[in-house]
Amino acid sequence: xxxxxxxxxxxxxFGDFFFCFCGPRLCGKPTLNSALADYEAAASxxxxxxxSREKMALVxxxxxxxxxxxxxxxxxVRKYPAYAEAHAALAAVLWGARHDxxxxxxxxxxxxxDDMRDQLSDRETLRGYLRWPPRMIQYLNxxxxxxxxxxxxxxxxxxx
Numbered sequence: 001x002x003x004x005x006x007x008x009x010x011x012x013x014f015g016d017f018f019f020c021f022c023g024p025r026l027c028g029k030p031t032l033n034s035a036l037a038d039y040e041a042a043a044s045x046x047x048x049x050x051x052s053r054e055k056m057a058l059v060x061x062x063x064x065x066x067x068x069x070x071x072x073x074x075x076x077v078r079k080y081p082a083y084a085e086a087h088a089a090l091a092a093v094l095w096g097a098r099h100d101x102x103x104x105x106x107x108x109x110x111x112x113x114d115d116m117r118d119q120l121s122d123r124e125t126l127r128g129y130l131r132w133p134p135r136m137i138q139y140l141n142x143x144x145x146x147x148x149x150x151x152x153x154x155x156x157x158x159x160x
Contacts, residue, residue, distance in 0.1 A: 032059055032062055032063055032133070033063070035059050036056060036059045036060065036063065039052050039053075039055045039056035039059060040056055042056075043056050050076060050079070050080055050083065050086075053072055053075070053076050054072075054073065054076055054083070054085060054086045054089060055131075056072060057069040057070075057072040057073045057076070057086075057089060057093075058089055058132055058133055058136050059133060060072065061089075061092075061096075061097065061133070061135060061136050061139070062133035062134070062135045062136060066093055066096075066097035066098070067097075069093050069097075070090065070093055070094065070097070070098075073086055073089055073090040073093065074090065077090060077107070077110070081110070082112070084111045084112075084113065084116040084117075084120065085120065085130065087107045087108065087110045088107070088108065088111060088120040088140060089132075089140075090104075091103075091104040091105070091107035091108040091140065091143060092104070092136050092139035092140035092143060093136065093139060094107065095139060095140075095142065095143035095146070096135070096136075096138070096139025096140075096142060096143070097139070101143075101146070104143050105147070108143070108147070120140070121140075121144055123137055123141060126140065
């Protein structure tokens with residue numbers, strides 16, 4: 001009941017906050033398309049919560065709408081350059097959807113806090129706490145594995 005009420009307060013910032021984070025499971029909407037619609041509505045609300053835009057981009061990427069996801073995430077990191085999760089998400093989708101290693105590396109490097117990088121490198125944090133969709137978790141994991149392999153190759157002297 002409380003969640004249903006929270007999800008119905010679309011007109012004020014308190015409701016927008018809950019609406020942004022209610023997601024498909026809490027609102028009883030089991031599909032990604034429903035989640036995307038919720039996040040789009042929260043992103044276009046008066047307050048335009050940045051977290052709802054970032055979550056909307058994650059769902060877009062999960063649905064295979066990578067170009068739109070990249071566009072939204074670029075807008076978010078341009079407006080909020082210290083938003084570490086958005087930089088990580090952009091790095092993930094740039095690598096996973098476009099194989100743009102340099103772009104992904106650039107976004108990952110913009111995460112200034114080493115502790116935040118460690119948290120964003122943890123699959124369980126992405127899945128449980130941040131609630132990233134599976135494709136985005138895999139994209140970021142693949143990118144981080146490539147970074148690790150590249151570093152090991154370079155440190156072993158195999159790259160001129």
